[in-house]
Amino acid sequence: MKPFRISVPASSGNVGPGFDSTGLALGLYLHLNVLEANILQFYSDGESISTENHFIWNIAEHIAHKHGITLPACKVQEANDIPLARGLGSSASAIVAGIELANQLGNLHLTPEQKLQYGTEIEGHPDNVAPSIYGGLIISTVFEEKIEHIQLKDIDVDIVAYIPNVELKTSVSRNCLPDSYKRDYAAKASAISNLTIAALYSKDYKLAGKLMEEDLFHEPFRSELIPNFSYIREEAKKHGAFGTILSGAGPTMLSITSKGKGATLQRYMSNLSLLADYQIKYIPIDYQGITIQD
Numbered sequence: 402m403k404p405f406r407i408s409v410p411a412s413s414g415n416v417g418p419g420f421d422s423t424g425l426a427l428g429l430y431l432h433l434n435v436l437e438a439n440i441l442q443f444y445s446d447g448e449s450i451s452t453e454n455h456f457i458w459n460i461a462e463h464i465a466h467k468h469g470i471t472l473p474a475c476k477v478q479e480a481n482d483i484p485l486a487r488g489l490g491s492s493a494s495a496i497v498a499g500i501e502l503a504n505q506l507g508n509l510h511l512t513p514e515q516k517l518q519y520g521t522e523i524e525g526h527p528d529n530v531a532p533s534i535y536g537g538l539i540i541s542t543v544f545e546e547k548i549e550h551i552q553l554k555d556i557d558v559d560i561v562a563y564i565p566n567v568e569l570k571t572s573v574s575r576n577c578l579p580d581s582y583k584r585d586y587a588a589k590a591s592a593i594s595n596l597t598i599a600a601l602y603s604k605d606y607k608l609a610g611k612l613m614e615e616d617l618f619h620e621p622f623r624s625e626l627i628p629n630f631s632y633i634r635e636e637a638k639k640h641g642a643f644g645t646i647l648s649g650a651g652p653t654m655l656s657i658t659s660k661g662k663g664a665t666l667q668r669y670m671s672n673l674s675l676l677a678d679y680q681i682k683y684i685p686i687d688y689q690g691i692t693i694q695d
Contacts, residue, residue: 410687412490414649417613418594426532426687438476446481460499486568488649493529536690559663564680574650590617610643
């Protein structure tokens, strides 16, 4: 077996009002370095002792079992840039990494569509899995058991992320949402979502940013769980952001700003005393999705 390296990007779900249907791939990565070995050795990020029952390896074995094969022993070293439980798709990236690990070790020759199907079955929805596989902005839904998706690959904006030093489990953030929405409310929320995607497609980023901040599906209910939600949004807008949104279920927030202006916004926001405990990063959009290197 030749050594190889799997890289899977982070992702941001929802992208404002695209609730549970829109996701954006971001340039933070989960890497797996895979070497030949006589016994299985899986080293979690930063650990020097092999981890038993690792989530990614369990996913790989699950996929292998579906295809009736046994994966060969190997040494896997994980290196992960994606903060956990911060709304940056860490679980989806791990799932996609496990699927790709099985694909490479088992010579399964899975198509991207098969990877998306498997990932969605495990994750429960495609909005984070899809961008981690394909890259770019993905709008997706499960329709009659088939996952339909559209990819946008030429979004000319910069992204600045505000990552607080606190975790927020998706289950907690989801529990604060209503069980249902009234018809008129849902119609307006859907219209905002539709127009946001149209604005992104048309490259009207000023309109897209404005609409992203008008989400009705989840941000009004989650904002109280997010430290400095209004402050970050207001300060970013003062310094050129088109709009600032929750990344997935939070607590990370993302600002969308003009191409070439991300580093300037990042520097300004990093100097705010209320955000001293944050990681504030300019993060490029990833357009490749999963990559394999020898």
